[in-house]
Amino acid sequence: MRLLAFDGRMGASGDMLLGALVAAGADQSVLSPVEDALDVTYRVHEVDKNGILATKVDVLLPEADGGDPRGEGHGDDHRHQPEPESGDGDEDDGRGGGGVDAEHSHQHQYRRHDHARDEEHTHHRDDGNEHSHDHGHSHSHDHGHPHTHDDHHHHEHSHTRDGHTHAEGHGPHRTFPEVVDLVESMDLPAGVVEDATAIFRVLGEAEAEVHGTDLDATHFHEVGADDAVADVVGVCLLLDDLDVDRVVTGPVAVGGGEAEMSHGTYPVPAPAVVNIAAAADWSVRGGPVESELLTPTGAAILAHLAEGVETLPSMSVESSGYGAGGRGFPDHPNVLRAVVGDGGSRLVRDDISVLETNLDDATPEVLGGLQETLTDAGARDVTIVPTTMKKSRPGHLVKAVVKPEDAERVAYRLAVETGTLGVREHGAGHRWTARREFETATLDIDGDDYEVSVKVGSDADGVVYDRSAEYDDALAVAKETGLPVREVMRRAVDAVASADAAVTGSDSDSDDSNGQ
Template identity: 85%
Template sequence: MRLLAFDGRMGASGDMLLGALVAAGADPSVLSPVEDALDVTYRVHEVDKNGILATKVDVLLAEADGGDPRGEGHADDHRHQPETEDGDDDEHGEGDGDDEGGVDAGHSHQHQYRRHDHARGESAHSHDHDHAHSHDHDHDDPTHAEGHGPHRTYPEVVDLVESMDVPAGVVADATAIFRVLGEAEAEVHGTALDATHFHEVGADDAIADVVGVCLLLNDLGVDRVVTGPVAVGGGEAEMSHGTYPVPAPAVVNIAAAADWSVRGGPIEAELLTPTGAAILAHLAEGVETLPSMSVESSGYGAGGWDFSDHPNVLRAVVGDGGSRLVRDEISVLETNLDDATPEVLGGLQETLKDAGARDVTIVPTTMKKSRPGHLVKVVVKPEDAERVAYRLAVETGTLGIREHGAGHRWTARREFETATLDVDGDDYEVSVKVGSDADGVVYDRSAEYDDALAVANETGLPVREVMRRAVDAVASDDNE
């Protein structure tokens, strides 16, 4: 199994993800369909981050400086152009002096979320990612594409991505990422998804970030993407709606639905952007440590911050993950109950899963003095253990819960497909869970009982027959 692992202990943004994937071996020439569809070009070069050679990917206006339509210094084959951040050629002009906060004086990060009111005026729909950070390059410099292009709604972004000459899988991933972004923004502002204007995230450079990451990932041909806990930074950020604590509201909403966890620090700065969070939320599974793998390649994607003690880079490691099943980091909670009523026990499955449990098992057992009792075993993610343990305690009244500590389980990839059954001329839908290994080989299909029971009640067919037909229908579709 080909595995890609991100180390997000210094955060993540669209440009950092682009740089990390190129540095890990992806071919930048696959980005050309985005350049053909938008008024931008990619500039790939190398920078020094606290002694680490990292790859920086800038999104530039295609007709920069009125010369080479791909921008000064941009070769048609997207060759890396080694440069130092101190040199005159670095268009971001990152200096080497530290201010009191450990950030280079006169420099602020170059992530894709910026307010450029000189270009478009103050908008009544500006969103939380319109950060009012200053930048060390001239805001009148036409080379950089931040905020360039119209402010699009989610449907407009989808139409644009679908019009690009890119593989279908790239379109699916990119539009899913924008949906994550759109739903997060809509929740923050109390608007409908289709009516939410993306502004910066719908501008050309942000679309270039998202689609570019999907193209580079497709080129790497990995089977699984994981990330460790992602640093969000700390402090406050100036946004169009005022001063907000880091992480930004949209980042909080995205992280809540993601499989991975976040952590504060290690710097008082904004390290995780909404675009970076949305890309990882769609693509990556969360892990606590780097999985076992045979490393084939690795690289660092550069961010725009310079700190005195922390290189602002995102590391990507590519290699053979070995197992054909997915390693899932877990903890196991246990408690013995000798006085729980059947009603309480019957409700634990639902209440504990609502609190974050992955699986709940209740086993009849014999307690002291030969009293009948039950052993409750709960599988959780390590970061959810305390919350689930508290819910278990208040639901059952138990005075002690054991935790077996962080371990792991091997799991299949699970997807749901919908089977449509024709019964006496009427169509009925049943969800079918499909289990497969990391290579996509399906080895189990099982119909969802509740769906099958509803169809059985309406049609008079036995539940077993409905489940059999649903599994057969999905298997037939998969084999076509």
């Protein structure tokens, strides 16, 4: 099994995840569909973080003078040697996971920070937005005014630095349906569209909960801007290129202290991060610095993609790399590590939700049809259990295992089929499943050939541990030949096992033959 493990002891953000995946071996050329759709450019370069060579990814707007925003022709050599990290935390635009200071004075040492407006420079945000704008340094402004930070995460305008225009906050502030439409309009693999959409749903639901609004009506603000879309979709593309079977992360650091937001001063982590972490499979920890380390977008990406572990799983390391955050800290390299390798034979993690309802007035005919009707609506498995309800009335507990994206559709079908007035959904979880394939067994019975499908279960390395014949196929052959169903199923499994052994050169094993 190919495994990707993140070490989030300095938090995570969209750009740190991008950098870590590129550094771990993902091909950055797969990002081109996002560049084409949003008219942005990913600038990938190396920086030094407390002696660690890390990869920094910036999302840039096209240069007005026609220059290449990736860095060539601008007199900078950061594509060839790492940029130094200054002790005061000056590192590019300070985006994400790199610590957030609510207010700061500005005297820039070697890069100019220009703002396009002359009015008071105030940043407004809603909780749950991505990207920090944080400087442990100071720099001068062309407009002599106080610099107040209401938005501790993200500027609502772009920055020109090193001759490059950063795409922070650029583009419209989209609603969730608008973000989904944008993602679906890109030339992306189906799996990437599914992952990106799911991540934005996690993010949108967290923001909606913070503000008490409906998901479809909630504006993402900066998180729906072009650079944040580029972060989320870019991570999904790079992960697809790495072609891993399992993603894990250790406990993720959130930082500490307080942060100034548009609604006041809040403790770190931000409210949206708390909501996302509550539904995630991994755990969080405070520290190790007094700064905001885990951004909402970073949290949402990991919540959708990663399983939580306490320590690095056993694996044979193939590659590793570090994604750089925006800030620099004296005693802690501000990086996110990604390790890729062979994680051994394991089952496959499948994200699911479980729907259930209690029925005390359903007829046998209705109950008997639920297996088919709920499966047709998208249920992966349906269970009906006899139970005793209030006043000792006999009843039934109906459970349906579904993919999270199918939950509402299956719940509605369960309601209209049974008349139940409520369906419970257990929080996002997962199940461990075997890889499943169907092979066709051809049986010679009295000179005639009959076909029976056999389901083959194997682990992530292809080691087969179960074969079971499909009952309906076996029943049809049994009726036609007069053989017992059990005998037809046994012969079908033996035939598939023998065929597999001939291909692999191993002994066939029919002990798994029945599967009933």
